[in-house]
Amino acid sequence: MDGTLNKIHIIGAVGSGKTTLARKLFTSLSLPLYELDNLVWERRKEGDIRRPPELRDAYLNEMIQLDRWIIEGAQHLWVNQSFQQADLIILLDVPYRQRVTQIMKRYVLQKAGMEKAHYTPSLQLLKKMFEWNNDYQNYERESILRMLEPYKNKLQIISSKKETKAFLDAAVIPLK
Numbered sequence: 001m002d003g004t005l006n007k008i009h010i011i012g013a014v015g016s017g018k019t020t021l022a023r024k025l026f027t028s029l030s031l032p033l034y035e036l037d038n039l040v041w042e043r044r045k046e047g048d049i050r051r052p053p054e055l056r057d058a059y060l061n062e063m064i065q066l067d068r069w070i071i072e073g074a075q076h077l078w079v080n081q082s083f084q085q086a087d088l089i090i091l092l093d094v095p096y097r098q099r100v101t102q103i104m105k106r107y108v109l110q111k112a113g114m115e116k117a118h119y120t121p122s123l124q125l126l127k128k129m130f131e132w133n134n135d136y137q138n139y140e141r142e143s144i145l146r147m148l149e150p151y152k153n154k155l156q157i158i159s160s161k162k163e164t165k166a167f168l169d170a171a172v173i174p175l176k
Contacts, residue, residue, distance in 0.1 A: 005029065005171075007064075009082050010072040011144065012092030013136035014129050015099035015106070021092065021164060022072040028168075029070075034063050035118070036073025043118055053078065074132065076144050083151050091148060091157045092164075096137050103129045 008025060010018045019035070026033040039059045041048040051059075057078060063069055064085045071082050083089055107126050109115035119125065148155050158164050 005087050006068045007085055007087045008070045008090065009086040010070065010090045010092065011076060012074065013099055014074055014132045015102035016092035016094045017164065018072045018092055022070050024168060025070055031068050031070045033070045036071060036075045038118065048119060076147060087154060089148060089151050089155045091155065093157050093159050099133050103133065
């Protein structure tokens, strides 16, 4: 991989491995890590509250002004300025079945208390994750690919765990 990576944006469907990849890059590159879900939602004990778009956008603008960052999330309609500022954009475009498996695995581990989450896992949220996964597959994927077309010189599309490992190896980032 050529050049210094100080600003990385990772995008993909729910269950595609965005958070896992972002955490590996965070550990290896010591870049600050920001999850877009935490801009959308104000986290409260009694339940998450959706932030107004103006506040969410202001938080994103603050983040991208920093010299170094990793931003990860499924959101694409309001993050174009992050794509513009990124040194590298990674689209995790893994197969539908792999995402379904990962969503189920995550739910079981979170319910068992073996994996931490910023949200409370519930059957209702699990159902939403399957809906979001279907929306990505049927509608959003093509829109995201078109949106990323102007950035193809800094776009890395990863479609499997094998490609993720190869990417991390090429970036001299040990896979843990």
